[in-house]
Amino acid sequence: MSSNERGSILLGGLGIALVMTVFGLALFDLAVIESRLVLDRVSRTQACLTSEAALNRLWEEMGNGNGINEFSQVNSLSDGDTVSLANPGFDTGLNGIYGYTVTKAATLTGPTRTLLRATGTSPPTVTSPTGAQCVIEAVFSQQFGLPFALFGAEEVEIAGGTTLIDSYNSSKGTYNGDAAGSNGDVRSNNDIDIGGGATVKGDVAAGGTVTNGGTVTGTITSSATPPVSLLPDPVAPCGPPFYSGSGITGSFTYKDGELRIAGGGTAMLADGTYCFARITITGGGTLMVNGPVVVFLTERSDMAGGSIVNTTQKAANLQFLSSATGEKGEGTIKLTGGSLAYMTIYAPAGEVKVSGGGELFGAIVGKEVEIHGGARIHLDEALSNAPGLQGGIVTLKRNSWALVSN
Structure with a gap:
């Protein structure tokens, strides 16, 4: 090369x-x-x-x-x-x-x-x-609203049998059992006890312990956080003095702040806000409203002996708020559901007791909440953010x- x-x-x-x-x-x-x-x-x-x-x-x-x-x-x-x-x-x-x-x-x-x-x-x-x-x-x-079918600050007790908790939305129509919603949530800052045979179509969450012997279609959570906040808590007593009685018509007695309906009588409340000491319904009496009504109560009320009728079929149009205090078993508010029992119950310092096999359309808040006798509670989902509510749950x-x- x-x-x-x-x-x-x-x-x-x-x-x-x-x-x-x-x-x-x-x-x-x-x-x-x-x-x-x-x-x-x-x-x-x-x-x-x-x-x-x-x-x-x-x-x-x-x-x-x-x-x-x-x-x-x-x-x-x-x-x-x-x-x-x-x-x-x-x-x-x-x-x-x-x-x-x-x-x-x-x-x-x-x-x-x-x-x-x-x-x-x-x-x-x-x-x-x-x-x-x-x-x-x-x-x-x-x-600010009522997003839960039942809320008990200290306890919720749902007895067994045919007791049912579910939901519907009044802004979309009336309740239809065959197409009922599954947002009938139950919540407590402490314990929840669900008896055998009871059905909750929704989530169940307790700050303490959930004891479930029934059927829950949603999630079950114990030790849930953060705790639910109520407003107002407590409810301030509205009286005395109490309502004069001028806006009530029908067959009833009214004295010293007590509205008493007995013997098949009917008391009609005109639209407005009322301050009563208590309401007592016995012997198949009926309390009826045809428009928006807010009722404040200062003492224990027993309405389980009759029915409550809200012809508007809007739970937000009949609000019961109680400042009465009471322990479990005392029944600060007692009632029985019915075909037109559209209402909200707000009693953060007392016990709310629903018995009998009737229906209640709306939401319930109490220190303790007890559902017995096969009652059926249908949460109105429209209450989760309903204008005009006087008491409710604060959510972020x-x-x-x-x-x-x-």
């Missing part, structure tokens, strides 16, 4: 080596770039996870009822004010190097709603010298959740 040929081979080899070197450097650069992009994506993802975790924690604090970061407190802040989490309780990244801030972005119109903004941040990287940032905004609203809802920037 001549020297020229050897030189050509050498030059060719050097050229190939140079090309391979350049190609290798290019691959190395691509690998470096890719690794930086991956690091950047990880950093941005962690920043978003931190934002989301901060909003979730604040959501919990606004609804747990412990007096810190209550919804009303957060909603009263000025736009742009920072909200300090009482207990973040989540890992903010590698050795806590990821951070967050939560601010109130705006107070919104309509129902009690507020817009909150969480900004998650990450440490500086090669591709992001100032660190990644992720902004998430969420709208929260406080609703997340209406929307949006990524603003990342």
Whole structure:
């Protein structure tokens, strides 16, 4: 082989080596770039996870009822004010190097709603010298209503037999047993006892223990948190003085704040708000309303000896609120259901007792709630956020959740 040929081979080899070197450097650069992009994506993802975790924690604090970061407190802040989490309780990244801030972005119109903004941040990287940032905004609203068929602050007892708890929605039509809903939820801040043969078409959740001998179509949760908050709690006594009696017609007696209906008589309440000491119905008497009526009671009332008729077939149009106190077995409010028993019962300091095989369309709140004798309770789902309710359950809802920037 001549020297020229050897030189050509050498030059060719050097050229190939140079090309391979350049190609290798290019691959190395691509690998470096890719690794930086991956690091950047990880950093941005962690920043978003931190934002989301901060909003979730604040959501919990606004609804747990412990007096810190209550919804009303957060909603009263000025736009742009920072909200300090009482207990973040989540890992903010590698050795806590990821951070967050939560601010109130705006107070919104309509129902009690507020817009909150969480900004998650990450440490500086090669591709992001100032660190990644992720902004998430969420709208929260406080609703007031009766979302449970039964709520007992201290206990709910559902006897067996043919007792049935289910739901319907009066805004969509009347109750149809063949097409009844499965949102007849039962809740207590303490214990719930369901007897054999009873059926609950809905979820059952207790702050204490659920003892279930019947059938529950939804989920069963013991040690449920946070506790349910009521408003008002307690109900303030409306009297004395009590209602004058001028808006009541029919066959009844009324004295010293007691409305007594007996012997098949009927008392008709005109539309409006009433303050009674108690209502007593015996001998097949009937209490009737044809429009929106709110009844406040200060003493134990026994309406189990007759019927209650609400011709509007809207539970929100007949509200009973009791300030009476009582222990289990005393029956602060006793009643029997019927074909037109559309009503709400709100007695947070006493026991509500429903007996007999009749129906009740609406919702019940009491310190203790007892359902016996094959009664059937049909939650009106329209009560979950019904205007005009005088007593109910406060719930916190997340209406929307949006990524603003990342």
